[in-house]
Amino acid sequence: MLSDEQLARYARQILLPGFDIAGQERLLAASVLVVGLGGLGSPVALYLGGAGVGRLLLADDDRVELSNLQRQLAHTQAGLGTNKAASAAAAVAARNPDVAVEVIAERLSEPRLRELARGVDLVVDCTDNYPARHALNRACIAAGVPLVSAAAVRAEGQIAVFHPAAGGPCYRCLYPEAGAATALSCSESGVLGPVVGVLGSLQAMEALKLLAGYGEALVGGLLVLDLASLEVRRLSIAPRPGCPDCAACR
Ligand SMILES: [Zn+2]
Structure with missing residues (x-):
């Protein structure tokens, strides 16, 4: 049962046909783990917090640096030098005290990731390297929860x-190559702020759709965007027979 304050706070999304009060109640009952609170994780945390996801676990062991502020919207000048998960948690709490936010300021080992994934409904991958993504993937498969993953570099x-x-x-x-060469990183290749903003916003949207049962989520799809030319492609990805990570769970 939603309070009057909740009905007012979430009015714009409750109004949506297909979302409704039932969708809001599902969000309020949901737990989400966000790994990485940088350029992608900032809009993810702010939008999921604003929308009233009941419990948000924010994980990052990094600190806010001056070069982050160009694009990492959850952090401010006042937060320089502080932990990114704590800084993002403060930004979420300032917007919506209805959300229980937990800060995980440690580097996550694989056993710890598995434990965290088992306790949530969905995981959002906002990391910036292959080993972390593969570890998150295995943890989500073991827990049976969806993984919303994005990457951005340059435009x-x-x-x-x-x-x-x-x-x-x-x-x-x-x-398939777990040990593939390190992904291009923003620190080496550069990135424009709105690029991570767009991708992080899309991650938040997919998460809200999956949690609330709204619309059609991008399961089995890969959306590739070039924001310099505004070319967008949607590809289909099929499960790979014999995949060492997921074949056993089919
Ligand atoms: Zn697989």
Whole structure:
């Protein structure tokens, strides 16, 4: 049962046909783990917090630096030098005290990731390297929860939803080489702020759709965007037979 304050706070989304009070109640009952509170994680945390996801676990062991503020909207000048998960948690709490926010300021080992994934409904991958993404992928498969993953560099980005338990592929079906060369990083290649903003916003949207049961989530799809030319492509990815990470759970 929603309070009057909740009905007012979430009025714009409750108004949506297909979302309604039932969708809001599902959000309020949901737990989400966001790994990485940088350029992607900032809009993810702010939008999921604003929308009233009941419990948000924010994980990052990094600190806010001056070069982050160009694009990492959850952090401010006053937060320089503080932990990114704590800084983002403060930004979420300032917007919506209705959300229980937990700060995980440690580097996550794989056993710890598995434990965290088992306790949530969905995981959002806002990390910036292959080993972390593969570890998150395995943890989500073990827990049977969807993984909303995105990456952005320069003016390009991509987003996919991995959910083998629902018949979709996993991250490793798309990137089979667990030990692949390190991904291009923003620190080496540069990135424009709105690029991570767009990709992080798309991640928040996919998460809200999956949690509230609204619309059609990007399970089995890969959206590739070039924001310099505004070219957008949607590709289909099939589960890879014999995938070492997800084949056993089919
Ligand atoms: Zn797979």
